Amino acid sequence: MAKTFTIDGKVVPFEEGETIIQAARKAGVYIPHLCYHPEFKPHGSCKLCTVKVNGWQTASCTMRAGENMVVESNTDELNSERRTLTQMLFVEGNHFCPACERSGECKLQATAYDLGMMTPHFDHFFPNRAVDASHPDWMLDFNRCILCSLCVRASRDVDSKNVFALTERGIKTKLIVNSKSGKLGDTNFSVTDKAAQVCPVGVHIRKRRGFAVPIGERRYDKAPISDLSHEAAVEVK
Amino acid sequence: MSNNQSESVTDVVERVVAKHGRDATYMVQILREVQEVMDWISPEVMDELQAALGVPRTKIEGVAGFYSFFYLEPRGRYRVLFSDNITDRMLGNRVLLDRMCSNLWVEQGKLSEDGLVSVDTTSCTGFCDQGPAVLVNNVAITHLTDERIDQICDLIREQVPVVDWPTEFFEYQDNIRRKDLILNSNIAPGEAIRAARARAMAPSAMSLGRGDHARAEVESLRMRALSPVECMPATHENPGGSVTLISEMRRSNLRGRGGAGFITGLKWEACHNAPLKPGQQRFVVCNADEGEPGTFKDRILLNAYADLVFEGMTVAALAIGARRGFLYLRGEYRHMKDHLEAVLSRRREQNLLGENILGVQGSEFDIEIHLGAGAYVCGEESALIESLEGKRGTPRNRPPFPVTHGYLDQPTIVNNVETYASAALIMIMGGEAYSRLGTPKSAGTKIHSISGDCERPGIYEYPFGVSIAEMLEDCGARNVQAVQIGGPSGVLLAPSEFDRRVGFEDVPTAGAFMVFNNGRDMFEVAKNFTHFFQHESCGFCTPCRVGTSLLTNLMDKLDSGHGSPYDFNEIEKMNQLLLSMSHCGLGRTACNPVLHTIAKFRHVFDKRLMSDDFVPAFDLDKALAVARQMTGRDDEGAHLKTMVSFGEH
Ligand SMILES: Cc1cc2nc3c(=O)[nH]c(=O)nc-3n(C[C@H](O)[C@H](O)[C@H](O)COP(=O)(O)O)c2cc1C
Ligand code: SF4
Ligand code: SF4
Ligand code: FES
Numbered sequence: 038m039a040k041t042f043t044i045d046g047k048v049v050p051f052e053e054g055e056t057i058i059q060a061a062r063k064a065g066v067y068i069p070h071l072c073y074h075p076e077f078k079p080h081g082s083c084k085l086c087t088v089k090v091n092g093w094q095t096a097s098c099t100m101r102a103g104e105n106m107v108v109e110s111n112t113d114e115l116n117s118e119r120r121t122l123t124q125m126l127f128v129e130g131n132h133f134c135p136a137c138e139r140s141g142e143c144k145l146q147a148t149a150y151d152l153g154m155m156t157p158h159f160d161h162f163f164p165n166r167a168v169d170a171s172h173p174d175w176m177l178d179f180n181r182c183i184l185c186s187l188c189v190r191a192s193r194d195v196d197s198k199n200v201f202a203l204t205e206r207g208i209k210t211k212l213i214v215n216s217k218s219g220k221l222g223d224t225n226f227s228v229t230d231k232a233a234q235v236c237p238v239g240v241h242i243r244k245r246r247g248f249a250v251p252i253g254e255r256r257y258d259k260a261p262i263s264d265l266s267h268e269a270a271v272e273v274k
Numbered sequence: 275m276s277n278n279q280s281e282s283v284t285d286v287v288e289r290v291v292a293k294h295g296r297d298a299t300y301m302v303q304i305l306r307e308v309q310e311v312m313d314w315i316s317p318e319v320m321d322e323l324q325a326a327l328g329v330p331r332t333k334i335e336g337v338a339g340f341y342s343f344f345y346l347e348p349r350g351r352y353r354v355l356f357s358d359n360i361t362d363r364m365l366g367n368r369v370l371l372d373r374m375c376s377n378l379w380v381e382q383g384k385l386s387e388d389g390l391v392s393v394d395t396t397s398c399t400g401f402c403d404q405g406p407a408v409l410v411n412n413v414a415i416t417h418l419t420d421e422r423i424d425q426i427c428d429l430i431r432e433q434v435p436v437v438d439w440p441t442e443f444f445e446y447q448d449n450i451r452r453k454d455l456i457l458n459s460n461i462a463p464g465e466a467i468r469a470a471r472a473r474a475m476a477p478s479a480m481s482l483g484r485g486d487h488a489r490a491e492v493e494s495l496r497m498r499a500l501s502p503v504e505c506m507p508a509t510h511e512n513p514g515g516s517v518t519l520i521s522e523m524r525r526s527n528l529r530g531r532g533g534a535g536f537i538t539g540l541k542w543e544a545c546h547n548a549p550l551k552p553g554q555q556r557f558v559v560c561n562a563d564e565g566e567p568g569t570f571k572d573r574i575l576l577n578a579y580a581d582l583v584f585e586g587m588t589v590a591a592l593a594i595g596a597r598r599g600f601l602y603l604r605g606e607y608r609h610m611k612d613h614l615e616a617v618l619s620r621r622r623e624q625n626l627l628g629e630n631i632l633g634v635q636g637s638e639f640d641i642e643i644h645l646g647a648g649a650y651v652c653g654e655e656s657a658l659i660e661s662l663e664g665k666r667g668t669p670r671n672r673p674p675f676p677v678t679h680g681y682l683d684q685p686t687i688v689n690n691v692e693t694y695a696s697a698a699l700i701m702i703m704g705g706e707a708y709s710r711l712g713t714p715k716s717a718g719t720k721i722h723s724i725s726g727d728c729e730r731p732g733i734y735e736y737p738f739g740v741s742i743a744e745m746l747e748d749c750g751a752r753n754v755q756a757v758q759i760g761g762p763s764g765v766l767l768a769p770s771e772f773d774r775r776v777g778f779e780d781v782p783t784a785g786a787f788m789v790f791n792n793g794r795d796m797f798e799v800a801k802n803f804t805h806f807f808q809h810e811s812c813g814f815c816t817p818c819r820v821g822t823s824l825l826t827n828l829m830d831k832l833d834s835g836h837g838s839p840y841d842f843n844e845i846e847k848m849n850q851l852l853l854s855m856s857h858c859g860l861g862r863t864a865c866n867p868v869l870h871t872i873a874k875f876r877h878v879f880d881k882r883l884m885s886d887d888f889v890p891a892f893d894l895d896k897a898l899a900v901a902r903q904m905t906g907r908d909d910e911g912a913h914l915k916t917m918v919s920f921g922e923h
Contacts (some may be wrong), residue, residue, distance in 0.1 A: 081671045082815050084855045094854040099671040118851050125820035159824055160892070184813070202332030204339030206649070206666070208823040210813035213339075215332040217317060 042106035044068075044088075049102075057097035057108060058086055067263045068110050069119050069148050071126075071237050072185035073098035077194060080186050083126075085119050085148065116152055123149040128159045129208070131166070131180035132238075138247050139239030141255025145183060146238075147262035162208075169214070171222030175233065176242040182212050183238055192232035200226045212240070286311045287322035298329050299682070301337050301664030305344055306605070306647055310412075313353075314345040340666040340812075341647035342396065343412065343605045352391040352430045357407045359398035359567040360802040361725045361788055367406035370423050371395070377427040391430050397650060397806055398567035399606045402725030402788070403449050403732045411436050412608040416446045444609070448574045449732030452748060454719045455711065456575075456695050457735045459582060464626050466585040466698035470592055471632070473522055473701065474515030516546050519593035523697065525705030527717035532561055532653070532690030533760070533784035533859075538697065541687055545677040546594040548685035557686040558590045558599035558639075559662070559676075560694055563646055563653035565604060566761035567806060568786030571721040572691040574733050576603075576610055579695060580617040584641060586694030588626065589701050591639040594687060599641040602658050605648045614643055650810035654858050655688040657812065668814045669858040692721055692785070712738030716777035724749045726789035734787075736776065743772040745787065753792045756875070761786035762803035763863035766796075766870035796871050797878040801829045803867035811860060818861030821852050825865065832882050836893060839883065842872060 039050035044057075044066050051060035056079065058068050072083040081099035088097045089109040097110070109115065126145055134140050166179040184203060189212075192200040200221075204213050216223035226232070233241055252258065260266060281289075290307045294300035304323070305315060312319055315338050324331050338344040345353075356362065356371045371382065375393050380386040383394045401407035404416040410426070413436055422443070429439055450457055524539030545556060560583065564572040575583055587599050603611065618641055621627045631637040644662055646652050652661045656670035659681050680686020689697075696718055700708045709717045716738035722745065725731045729750030736745070746754055757767045759776075760783040767774065767781070774781050790799060808822040825848055831837055849865035856862045872879055895914040902912050 079671070081857065084816050084857070087855050096671070096857075101673075118855060121847075121851055122816050122855065125816055125824070129820050160827065162823070183816075184819075199330035199332050202330075202336040203666070204332075204336045205813070206340045207808065207811040207813040208819055210819065213332060213335055215330050217321065217331065 040102075040104045042102055042104065042108060044108040045111050051102040055102050057088060057090070057100050057102050057106075060102045061097070061110075062265065065265055066110070067265050068097050069116075069152065069263075070098055071144055071148065071183060072187065074187055074190075074235060077187065077190045077235075080190070083122070083183065083185055085122055087115065087118070089115065120149070120152040120154050121158070123152060123154050124156075124158045126183050127154075127157050128161045129164070130182060131161075131163065137181065137239045138242055139181075141250070141252065141258050143239055143257075144237035144262065145181075147257035150257070151261045151263050166211070169221050170244075171218075171220035172226060172244075173222070174228045174244050175221060175226065176244055177212075177214075177221055178240055178242060179212060181239045184210055184212065185237060187235040187237065188212075188232040188241065191235045192226075192230060195231035198225055198230065198232070200224050200230070200232060281311065283312065283316075283318050284322055287319060287326050291323070291326040296327060297664075298327050298333070299662075299664040301327075301329075301334070302341070302647055302661055303644060303664075305334075305338055305341075306645055309344060313351055314348050316348075337664065337666055341605070341649050342809075343648035348385055348389060350385050350389060350391040351433070352436070353411055354391065354393045354426075354430075355396040355399075355409045356394070357397075357399035357401060357405060357409070358395035358802075359402055359405075359806075360799050361402040361568065362398070362405045362407065363798070363802060364726065364794065365406045367418070370406055370418050370420070373420060374423050374427060377424065378430065390433070396606075396648065397565065397809060398569075400564055400570040400573050400604075401446065402568055402570060402723065404446060405725075409606065412605065413444060414446060414606075414609050415443045447732075448578050450574065450578070451724075451730055451732040452734040452736065454735040454737060455699060456579070456582070456692070456719060456721060457733070459579075459699055461582065461585070461698070461702065463581050463585070463621060463624055464632060466582075466701045467588050467592070467626060467632060470519055470589045470701040471515075471634075474518045474592070516593050516595055519589065519701070520546060522705045523593065523700060526696075526700045526708040527705075528693065528696055528700060528708065529716065529778060530690055531692035531696070531720065531784065533566070533763075533782075535778050535782055538689060538693055541677060541689070542590060542593050544675075545685045545687045548678040550685065554684045555598065556594050556596040557681045557684060558587050558594065558596045559655075559658070559681065559686055559688045560587055560599070560601045560641075560691055561653060561655065561658060561688050562601055562603045562607070562691050563650075563658060564607070564691075565650035565653045565810075566763065566784055566786055567803070568723060568725055568758065568761045568788045569784060570723040570725075571733055571785045573607060573610070575691050575695055575721070576607070576614060580614055581621070582695045582698050583691055584617065584621060584627070584694075586696070586698035587641060588631070588639055589697055590687060590689070590694065592637075594685075597638050597640070599639060600662055600681070601641055601643045602652070602662060603643055603645050604652075605646045608645060611643060611645065618643070649812070650806075651812040651858070651860055654860065657858070658688060659686065666812075668812050671857075690784075713775075713777045713779065715779045720776060720783070721785060722776075722783070722787045723785050724787045724789065727751060727754070727791035727794070728789045738777040739775050741773055741775050742767060742781070745776075746772065746789065749789070751789045751791070754789055755792045755794060756790045756796060756799075758788040758790070758799065758867075759783045759786065761788075762806055762867050763859065764866070766799075766867065766874060768874045795878060796875040797833070797882065800867045800871040801833060804829045804864075807860065807864040811864070812858075815855070815857035815861065817852050817855040818857065818864060821848055821856075821861065822864050824848065825868065829868065832879065834893065834896070835882055837879070837883050842879070845869065845872070 041048050041050050049060050049064040061068050068086050070086040072080045079098040081096045086097045087094050090106050169177040189201040192198050200215050202213055205211055214221050214224050290304050294304055323334050356367050375382055380393055385392050399407050401416045406418045407416045520543045528538045529535040562572050627640050629638045649667045651657045652667040654669050657667040661667040676686045676688055678685055712718050719735050719737045721735045724734055759765055804826050808826040811818045811822045813819040845868055849869055852861045852865055
C-alpha cells in the first residue's frame with residue numbers, strides 16, 4: 038500500500054522523500070508556484086505554493102509529504118493571500134505586460150490571471166533598473182525579475198557556470214552576472230545554457246526574435262496555468 | 275583599521291586568504307579582514323579574491339552585497355555609523371548626526387567630496403543604556419555630546435588614525451544594576467567542566483528524573499565496567515557521560531534565552547542522537563548576534579563573564595560530543611574580539627580548551643570566533659549557520675533543523691550566550707536546584723537590558739516571574755506610558771498591563787526592555803521599528819521583502835498626514851499575510867509594533883489621519899522634492915501646499 042495524504046479532500050499517494058507539490062502534480066492537483074521547477078532543488082522563496090498542512094501554513098515545494106497529512110490548498114483564504122503575493126511582485130518590479138515579449142507565456146502574468154488579480158492594489162515602486170543588452174544574442178530586462186533564482190540554480194547546477202547570482206538584500210535584492218563589468222556580454226553565458234530556458238517571467242529575452250506567437254495562440258491564451266496539461270511543455274522544454 | 279600603504283592589494287588578500295586556509299567558508303571573515311585594511315571591497319580586491327579563492331565573482335559579490343558593513347563603493351577612510359534605535363533617537367542622535375554632517379561638510383549616506391569620510395545610520399549597536407552611540411570603523415564610541423562630536427570631527431579632519439584617538443572615547447560601562455544567579459556567580463575557570471565531569475562519572479539514581487531510571491541503570495552498569503579515564507565524558511567516545519549531562523539539563527527545565535524558548539536539554543539530546551555520516555562531526559554554536567534593538571545583555575556577559583559562557587559551551591560539547599565550537603559575534607561587537615580571543619588563549623593555556631582538556635585523554639574541544647557584518651537576520655539560527663559557512667545570511671528551509679543538518683550539514687546546536695552561561699551554572703548547582711528558581715514553566719533567571727526613560731538604565735537580572743511594575747520601580751522609571759519588551763519583535767505593554775509578569779507563560783522576552791514616558795510619541799516608536807524591519811529583511815521571500823517596504827511606506831504616508839482608517843485594514847491584512855507566508859520569524863513579527871500601537875495607543879494614529887476616507891499616497895509636493903534638490907530651492911514657491919491649505923481653511 039502506497040502512503041497517502043489528502044489535498045482539499047482528495048487522496049494523494051506519495052513516495053518517501055517527495056515534497057507535497059511533487060506528489061500533488063503527479064496526482065493531477067495544481068498548486069500555484071513561481072520559484073519551483075521540477076528539475077531543480079526547491080528554493081522556497083516566492084511563497085506562492087503555500088498550503089496549510091494540518092492547519093499550519095508552509096511552502097509545499099519544500100515541505101515533504103507525510104502520511105495522513107491534511108493539506109488545504111485551493112481555499113479562498115490561501116488564494117486571496119497568493120493573489121496579494123502576485124500583486125506585490127507586480128508593484129515591486131516594472132511589468133508593462135502589453136509591451137513584454139513574454140506576455141502570454143509569463144508565469145507571473147498567468148498565475149495572477151488565474152488567481153483573479155484585477156488591479157495591482159499597492160502603489161508601484163517603479164524601481165530604476167537598467168536593461169543589459171551587451172550579449173550578441175541575449176538580453177536581460179531586469180525590470181521583470183522576481184528573484185526566483187531559477188536561472189541562478191540552472192547556471193550553477195546544470196551549466197556549471199555560475200553566470201547568475203543574487204546580491205544586496207531586502208527590497209534592494211537584485212540579480213547580477215559573473216563579470217567584472219557586470220555585463221552579460223563579458224560572461225561565458227551561451228544561449229544554449231539551461232539558464233536561458235527557465236525564467237518564469239520576461240527577463241531572459243532572445244534577440245532578433247520577438248512576438249513570434251500571435252496573441253490568442255500563446256501558451257496561456259489557450260488554457261489557464263492551472264491546467265496541468267501544459268505543465269510538462271512549460272517546464273521540460 | 276586604516277590603510278597600511280606599504281601593503282599592496284595582492285599582498286593583503288594573499289595574507290588574509292592564506293590565514294584562513296584558502297577556505298571559502300571563511301568568506302565573511304576574509305572580506306572583513308581585507309576591508310579593515312583596504313577600507314572597502316574594490317573591484318581590484320574582488321579580482322584578487324577571485325584568483326586567491328578560486329570561486330566565481332558572483333559568489334563574492336553576492337556575499338559582500340548582503341551585509342551592511344561591507345562596502346562595494348568607497349565609503350572613506352573614516353566610516354561613522356550612528357546607532358539609530360529609538361532609544362538613540364530619544365537621546366538626540368539626529369541632532370548630533372546633523373551637527374557632524376554640517377561640521378564635516380558631508381551629506382548623510384554619501385562620501386565626502388575629499389573621499390575622507392562618510393556618515394550614516396545603522397541598526398541598534400547595543401549601547402542603548404549609554405547612547406547616543408556611533409561606530410567609527412566598527413569601534414564603538416558612546417555617551418556622545420556636542421563637544422565629543424566636534425572633537426571627533428577635528429580628529430577626522432586632521433586624519434588621526436582611530437587607534438590614536440583619546441582612549442576615554444572608547445570606554446564603556448557594563449552598568450550592572452541587579453545581580454542574581456548568573457551575575458553573582460564567581461566560578462573559577464574549569465569549575466563547571468569539572469562539575470560536569472563529576473556528574474558524568476557518578477550518575478546517582480537520586481539525581482535522575484523518573485523517566486530516566488531504566489536508561490540510568492544501564493548507564494551506570496556500563497560506567498562501572500569502564501576504567502575511570504574512559505568513563506570521562508570524553509566527546510564521542512563516551513555516550514554514557516553525554517546522557518547524564520543531558521538528563522541534568524533536562525531536569526533543569528532551562529529554556530533558550532534567545533527568544534523562542536526551546537527546551538535546551540531537548541535540543542542537546544536531539545543533536546547528540548542525530549546520526550553522523552562518515553567524516554562528520556557535531557558542532558556547538560553560540561549565538562552572540564544580539565541584533566534585537568534594545569538588547570545588550572550578551573555584550574555584558576561576554577565582556578565580564580566570558581569564562582562562564584565558554585565554560586557552558588565546553589559543557590555542551592561534552593554533552594553532545596563535539597570537538598569544534600563557534601562564537602558568532604555580531605559585527606557591531608568587533609571591539610570585544612581581542613578581549614575574547616585573549617580569554618580563549620588563556621583557557622587553552624589552562625588546559626580548558628584544546629586537546630586533552632583537564633588532562634583527560636581524547637577530550638578535545640576548541641572555539642573559534644566568527645564576526646558578523648551587520649545583518650540582524652543572522653541571529654536566526656539557520657541564517658547564522660549560512661553566514662558561518664561564508665554565505666549570504668538567508669534562513670534555510672526547515673525541516674531539516676540544525677540539530678541534524680547544521681554547520682556544513684552536520685548536527686549542530688545553536689544557543690544564546692545567556693543559555694550557555696546558565697548551562698555552566700546548572701552543571702555546578704544541579705538541574706533540580708535550578709528548576710526551583712523562577713516559575714513552574716520558566717525556570718531560572720533572566721537578564722534584562724533596560725533602556726529608555728528611566729534613571730538607571732543598564733543590566734538587571736531577575737528570577738522569572740518578576741512583574742513589569744517591579745522592574746520599572748527598580749530602574750527608576752516615572753510617568754511611564756509604555757514598555758516595549760523583547761524588542762521590536764516582542765510586545766508593547768501599556769500601564770494597565772504592568773502587573774503582568776516576565777516568563778514564557780505570560781510575557782516572554784529575549785532581554786530588551788525599553789521604557790517610554792508620557793512625553794514620547796508612540797507613533798515615532800512604531801515607525802522606527804517598522805523601518806528597522808524593512809532595513810533588515812533579507813529579501814529572500816516575497817511577503818517580507820515587499821511587505822516590509824509597503825509597511826514603511828504606509829507608516830510614512832500616515833506620518834505625513836495622508837492616512838485614513840482604510841490604511842488600518844491594510845496593515846491588518848499585511849500582518850495576516852506576513853504571519854502566514856513569511857519564511858522566518860523576522861517577517862512574521864514585522865507588523866507587531868504597528869499592530870500593538872494601533873491596539874493600545876490608537877490616538878497617536880488618529881491625530882495623524884487627515885480624512886475618514888481613502889487618501890491616495892501619491893503626494894505631488896513630495897514628488898517635486900528631487901526637482902527642489904536639483905535647483906537648490908526650498909522656498910514657499912517651490913512647494914505645492916496650496917491645495918491642502920485651501921481645504922483646511
Ligand atoms: C530574525 C531573528 C533574529 C534572531 N536573533 C537572535 C539573536 O540575536 N540572538 C539569539 O540568541 N537568538 C536569536 N534568534 C533566535 C534563534 O533563531 C535561535 O532560536 C536561538 O539562537 C536559539 O538559542 P536558545 O535556544 O538558546 O534561545 C533570532 C531569531 C530570528 C527569527
Ligand atoms: S531572471 Fe528570471 S529566472 Fe532569473 S531570478 Fe529573475 S525571474 Fe528568476
Ligand atoms: S521573512 Fe524576511 S528575513 Fe525571513 S526569509 Fe523572508 S525576507 Fe528573509
Ligand atoms: S514555489 Fe514554493 S515558494 Fe515558490
